[in-house]
Amino acid sequence: MSDYTDFDRARWAPEPPKRRDRTAFERDRARVLHSAALRRLAAKTQVAAPGTDDFLRTRLTHSLECAQVGRELGKSLGCDPDLVETACLSHDIGHPPFGHNGESALDVVARPCGGFEGNAQSLRILTRLEPKSFAPGGRSVGLNLTRASLDAVMKYPWRKAAQPVDLPRGGSGGPYGIYEEDADVAAWVRQGAPERRLCLEAQVMDWSDDVAYSVHDLEDALVAGHVDFARLADPTERRAVARTARRLYCPDADLAELEEVFAELMAEPYWPDRYDGTPRTLAALKNLTSTLIGRFCLAAEQATRARYGPGRLTRYAADLIVPRRQRLECALLKGVTAHYVWISHRAVRARQRELIMELAELVAAGAPATLEVPFRAAWREAAGDAARWRVIVDQIASLTDTSAIALHHRLRAAA
Incomplete structure (x- = not known):
């Protein structure tokens, strides 16, 4: 697309010209789809351990669903859809066994070499560990994706030692996306980019991840029996979920505000009153997930267009605007899964x-x-x-x- 330049399409290790019937970003998408690292996500935890239920999602199916959401949202704003899809497919490619739980354990294990972070591992896989291309000096450059695709994957474009002070922090510090030993390729990717600012495509990927994660993990939790609609209809239960959501995802929100948003969201006519595994209730659950995804994406598209107008938006020409209401709704849905699945499975x-x-x-x-x-x-x-x-x-x-x-x-x- 004309809004992307040769600078955006550049690769760290230059490659000879190839067939002209595919764009650089289409080629990036194909490289990620054919990678072993992406395939391995099929046996990595999303909500439940892989193999425990044929219906439940794995880290791979989550990535595919995130990619579908991101491709459509990005396209609606003028982003190259293949570029956004590449970022969405790649966003979890660095996740270790057992999901975020394994990530926290590996961070302890990795203290002698500077720590472990799934986002930094994603960059490392794409630019070093996944064998596809080598630089003239013999160094592996991983999949050798374009600068714009790698930039779109970088949700946290800074090193551990340079984390912004306003980030929420866990026991080992806040999130980061660059290991010290990968700083050279990261500097190449971020050349000319505003410091610590995400490109629009990365922001679309990030919101699409939140949307897919919040909605589909709720669906899986309901189907697996960890959550039921009757419990969510109880104001006392909703208050407990709101507390969990506030602690984990939106500490700046007031508890009363979260409770009000939660009650109003569940009062929408598309919320089923039960799920019992029958085709009719399964169809109602699917309608709930598709309606919520549409609600979250349309809100972001409309708010972004309201600020920037009808033109094509790419790279650093705009920021994705997500209304506070939808951010809180998304946080509450993530809070449901956290409250009933993650917290209850401590052992x-x-x-x-x-x-x-x-x-x-x-x-x-x-x-x-x-x-x-x-x-x-x-x-x-x-x-x-x-x-x-x-x-x-x-x-x-x-x-x-x-x-x-x-x-x-x-x-x-x-x-």
Whole structure:
């Protein structure tokens, strides 16, 4: 599209001209779709462990649904749809086994090499670990995506040491998207970009992720029996959910405001009063999810157009405007899943974290023999203990839930 320049379409390692019937961003999308890292998301946790129920989503199906939401929202604003879809497909590609729970465990494991963050791991996979292209000097450049596609993936375009002070912080600090050892490619991606500002395509990806996550995880929680509509109709239960949402997702909101928004949202006529697994109630649940997605996306599109007008919007020409009301509604839906699924499964989550930390010790004790072949060479070539430890972290992060459990069992039995 004409609003994107040769600078936006540039690749870190220049490539010879290829067929002219595909754009650079179409090629980016294809590279991510065909990557092993994306396929592995099929066996990584979203709400429930993969394989526990054929209906429930995995990290891969979430990424595909996020991509569909983002492609349409981005297109409505004038963004290149393939560029936005590439970012949405890639946004969780760095997630380790057991989702965010595994991420927190790996962050502890990775302290000797600077920590672990799923967003930074995504950039590392796309620009280094997923074998597709190599620079003239022999260094892997991963999928060698365009500058604009990589920029659209970067939800947190800063290093751990340069986190904005106003970000919400957990026990190990706030989110970041760049490891120190990947600062060179990140600087190339962000060349000329306003400091810490996300491009419009990244903002569309981020909101699409929130929308897909909040709506579809609620659907899965209802189908799995963790949540039922009768409980959500109880003001006392809604108050408890609102407290969870406020603590995790919107600490600036007033509890009374959240309760009011929650009650009004559930009073909408498309909310079913029950779900019992029958085709009719399943259809009503599907209508709820599609209506909520439309509500959230249309609100963002209309608010953004109201500020910037009808022209095509790309890169740094605009910011995505999401009304506060829809942000709070989205936070409340995420709060439902957090309250009834994540918080109530503390014992399972603790065992998962223990497995990740034990696995790191077992892999390190036998390295490089305990590493998969692609990681052995990197371990041998690593300059120092911290770099070798990063290779071990890369190996564990690449595993699926099932392969992490299997490897832990095998190494523990052999120890």
